[in-house]
Amino acid sequence: VAKERGCSRYQCYAADMHARTIEHLMLEGDLRRAIESDQLFLEYQPQFDLTHGTIIGMEVLVRWLHPKHGLVSPCKFIPIAEESGQIVAIGSWILEQACEQYTRWTADGLDIGTIAVNVSAYQFQHPDFVDMVEAVLKRTGLAAEYLELEVTESVVMQDMHTVQDKLNRLHALGIKLAIDDFGTGYSSLSYLTQIPLHRLKIDQSFTAGLLKDRESLAITQAIIHMGHSLGLDVLAEGVKTVDQETQLRAMACNAGQGYLYAKPLSAEDITTFVRRRTQEQIT
Numbered sequence: 001v002a003k004e005r006g007c008s009r010y011q012c013y014a015a016d017m018h019a020r021t022i023e024h025l026m027l028e029g030d031l032r033r034a035i036e037s038d039q040l041f042l043e044y045q046p047q048f049d050l051t052h053g054t055i056i057g058m059e060v061l062v063r064w065l066h067p068k069h070g071l072v073s074p075c076k077f078i079p080i081a082e083e084s085g086q087i088v089a090i091g092s093w094i095l096e097q098a099c100e101q102y103t104r105w106t107a108d109g110l111d112i113g114t115i116a117v118n119v120s121a122y123q124f125q126h127p128d129f130v131d132m133v134e135a136v137l138k139r140t141g142l143a144a145e146y147l148e149l150e151v152t153e154s155v156v157m158q159d160m161h162t163v164q165d166k167l168n169r170l171h172a173l174g175i176k177l178a179i180d181d182f183g184t185g186y187s188s189l190s191y192l193t194q195i196p197l198h199r200l201k202i203d204q205s206f207t208a209g210l211l212k213d214r215e216s217l218a219i220t221q222a223i224i225h226m227g228h229s230l231g232l233d234v235l236a237e238g239v240k241t242v243d244q245e246t247q248l249r250a251m252a253c254n255a256g257q258g259y260l261y262a263k264p265l266s267a268e269d270i271t272t273f274v275r276r277r278t279q280e281q282i283t
């Protein structure tokens, strides 16, 4: 049983292994041509303040439209990109596209808060990662305070000294840091006090169980309390129902993201979405 970040659990059957390996190799080859052939594109999912209902940011989610297989889930191709090292080039491309899109929205007079970009563990490990981020900010002209990087607990489980150094440098630039899929990793919690964090993102599996089982409720409550005690903002992922939202608000969770508010949307649809909401708030 494997759990990829942000992706649901799946079984790995032995009979399936051979087919999976061939598919894997083929996708790896195809992925090499994906950027240059314009097969990758980005979608954006809004994040909301649960108290005021305002948009506080957008999470960037990469998509791959494969010429033969159609849409391939990032749950499938991000791990392949990590294993083959292609995530370094793909990750820089995603960051640059996202920052460029942000500056376009700003130029159009749209206030979308921060732009949250997922960073995989392998990408973060690259020695030039911080320099790359700094260079992209410079090239696109995006102020660092509008950029948030989402890393998972697996990033923090790497060599703590190196991780601290990198995160401190990103923090010094003014970039915000969030822990994604929080509560699903296996790390000790002490790292939370040793790195410059801004936000915890409660994994969507807990949000899904919130009104179904006591354990999910207890863990969600504990994460919110702990986050607040440490001075962190807490966002719940995968909010799908009004009842979940009500429960999260009652527990003083700061922010939410999920199908209840909006699916991941194209940049164009985000523009329409934000304009309409701003209009609704004025009238």
Ligand code: C2E
Pocket (backbone or CB within 6 Å): 005, 006, 007, 045, 060, 061, 062, 073, 074, 075, 078, 091, 094, 118, 119, 120, 150, 180, 181, 204, 237, 238, 239, 240, 257, 258, 259, 260, 264
């Ligand atoms: P994640 O970062 O935890 O992203 C949240 C995932 O949950 C996204 O799936 C999103 O579409 C989905 N989601 C949002 N709201 C709901 C909801 O209400 N219910 C349910 N069931 N799902 C919801 P997606 O886009 O398929 O991405 C899956 C994972 O792939 C992400 O999890 C992230 O780990 C990875 N990923 C996606 N884009 C990127 C990227 O640009 N770079 C890297 N390194 N990883 C990425």
Ligand code: MG
Pocket (backbone or CB within 6 Å): 005, 006, 007, 181, 203, 204, 237
């Ligand atoms: Mg998740």
Ligand code: MG
Pocket (backbone or CB within 6 Å): 006, 059, 118, 150, 180
């Ligand atoms: Mg994420």
Ligand code: MG
Pocket (backbone or CB within 6 Å): 005, 006, 180, 181, 201, 203, 204, 237
């Ligand atoms: Mg997540």
